[in-house]
Amino acid sequence: MHVELSAGEPSAIGADLVAAAVGARAAELGAPERATVDADPVAMVYTAGAPLAVVALQPDVDGLRTAAARAVRACRGGGTVAWALDASLPLSLEDQVHALAQGAVIGGYDGRRWRSGEPPRGVERFVICGVGEQLSPVAARAALVARWTNVARELVDAPANVISPAGLAERAAAVPGVAVETIAAAETGLGALAAVGGSSPIEPRLIVLRHEPAGAPQTPRLALVGKAVTFDTGGYFLKPQSDIVRQKADMAGGAAVVAALGAIAELGLPLAVTGVVPACENMLSGTAIRPTDVIETAAGLTVEVTNPDAEGRLILADALWWARRDGATHLVDLATLTGAMRAGMGDLYAGVFASDDAWRDAVVQAGNASGDLAWPWPLHPRYRSLIESTVADLRNTAGKSFGFPIVAATFLQQFAGEGPWAHVDMLGTALLDEDRGDAFGRGATGYGVRMLTELATRMAAHEHA
Numbered sequence: 001m002h003v004e005l006s007a008g009e010p011s012a013i014g015a016d017l018v019a020a021a022v023g024a025r026a027a028e029l030g031a032p033e034r035a036t037v038d039a040d041p042v043a044m045v046y047t048a049g050a051p052l053a054v055v056a057l058q059p060d061v062d063g064l065r066t067a068a069a070r071a072v073r074a075c076r077g078g079g080t081v082a083w084a085l086d087a088s089l090p091l092s093l094e095d096q097v098h099a100l101a102q103g104a105v106i107g108g109y110d111g112r113r114w115r116s117g118e119p120p121r122g123v124e125r126f127v128i129c130g131v132g133e134q135l136s137p138v139a140a141r142a143a144l145v146a147r148w149t150n151v152a153r154e155l156v157d158a159p160a161n162v163i164s165p166a167g168l169a170e171r172a173a174a175v176p177g178v179a180v181e182t183i184a185a186a187e188t189g190l191g192a193l194a195a196v197g198g199s200s201p202i203e204p205r206l207i208v209l210r211h212e213p214a215g216a217p218q219t220p221r222l223a224l225v226g227k228a229v230t231f232d233t234g235g236y237f238l239k240p241q242s243d244i245v246r247q248k249a250d251m252a253g254g255a256a257v258v259a260a261l262g263a264i265a266e267l268g269l270p271l272a273v274t275g276v277v278p279a280c281e282n283m284l285s286g287t288a289i290r291p292t293d294v295i296e297t298a299a300g301l302t303v304e305v306t307n308p309d310a311e312g313r314l315i316l317a318d319a320l321w322w323a324r325r326d327g328a329t330h331l332v333d334l335a336t337l338t339g340a341m342r343a344g345m346g347d348l349y350a351g352v353f354a355s356d357d358a359w360r361d362a363v364v365q366a367g368n369a370s371g372d373l374a375w376p377w378p379l380h381p382r383y384r385s386l387i388e389s390t391v392a393d394l395r396n397t398a399g400k401s402f403g404f405p406i407v408a409a410t411f412l413q414q415f416a417g418e419g420p421w422a423h424v425d426m427l428g429t430a431l432l433d434e435d436r437g438d439a440f441g442r443g444a445t446g447y448g449v450r451m452l453t454e455l456a457t458r459m460a461a462h463e464h465a
Contacts, residue, residue, distance in 0.1 A: 019055055035052075069103040111443045144266055149259065168254065192296075233282060264456050307397040355379070373429075379410060405425050
């Protein structure tokens with residue numbers, strides 16, 4: 001979708017659909033008072049020209065983003081949508097343009113690409129009317145990040161027989177502007193990744209993406225680590241039917257990292273950024289890890305497997321160690337890690353844990369500013385005793401009925417090394433079982449792409465201030 005700005009009226013665009021928020025601007029375009037009542041969330045008004053979509057919205061950035069997505073989805077036959085900007089809204093023109101551009105591209109995503117036949121025509125142009133070209137860079141950046149968010153959504157929505165560890169590596173290799181290498185787990189000492197992925201006939205691998213622009217400072221070096229279990233059966237702790245059907249999304253953290261590296265490279269941020277994606281399947285087979293197995297991680301620490309369905313923290317342990325050894329000064333990992341996070345936070349917020357409060361706050365603020373909502377969670381040294389093992393250095397679960405997300409974060413902390421590290425538990429936000437009333441609808445959200453891109457942007461700006 002191409003996003004454009006125009007200082008003129010929507011009638012001059014030749015649009016297939018004109019859209020406006022409920023209020024004075026919609027009335028100026030010919031919407032009767034009844035349309036305001038009927039906009040739940042969209043009311044269609046048919047005039048002599050293009051149909052007018054009157055869209056209900058909350059007068060904030062997320063409301064405007066949602067309204068743009070709804071307007072795009074209301075244009076059934078595709079083509080061009082002209083949005084009549086309302087200067088009376090309590091938002092700056094820059095915020096309006098950013099929200100509208102992002103919402104339009106997100107709203108244009110269609111996850112039904114595995115249907116047979118010709119795909120339906122989508123909206124090709126979204127024109128924001130009532131604002132000059134001086135804000136074109138704002139619209140372009142918002143649309144770019146939204147487009148890469150949609151890339152992550154496609155990866156998560158894809159069936160597991162398409163986006164396997166090998167399929168994800170192929171998609172990563174096609175990201176323009178980044179250097180990509182794929183590392184075999186078993187041959188390079190990544191013992192935890194090899195153990196979990198050894199349950200599948202598809203070889204586990206570490207996918208590494210590098211954005212190293214000329215002139216970028218040697219420090220800081222940001223590493224983004226994303227869990228990519230492309231299908232998770234739970235192994236010998238087999239998941240129930242109601243949960244296993246969602247497990248193609250257990251690679252959403254890895255998808256976010258791949259797409260964020262694409263966005264960062266296309267933006268040309270003057271910051272060294274590495275994406276580290278441990279990719280495997282956790283299958284039920286004769287070579288699957290068993291409860292009571294002891295595995296040796298890449299860091300040299302041994303782990304007693306008390307729960308084969310707590311495999312994400314095992315592969316992340318190897319990936320975090322590898323990223324720090326590679327020279328990362330700052331780490332962020334993203335993972336659909338604990339069902340308890342979804343139970344506690346629902347499908348709107350991810351939880352953020354960190355070894356450093358300032359770094360945790362930086363990640364949370366980047367998420368909230370970008371639309372990937374995040375909330376700070378605690379860590380405390382006393383949780384460490386919960387993962388002590390009687391036969392190995394650590395165990396991968398505590399065997400308790402409480403504190404699941406914090407215990408998981410405490411486990412990861414043992415492999416994060418020295419320096420700022422943050423863990424984002426995003427299980428609830430990655431894949432929506434139902435429409436929660438925002439720009440995304442059902443299905444994958446691409447959670448994390450906007451957060452990570454914003455975080456990298458802020459770091460780059462700070463270094464060049």
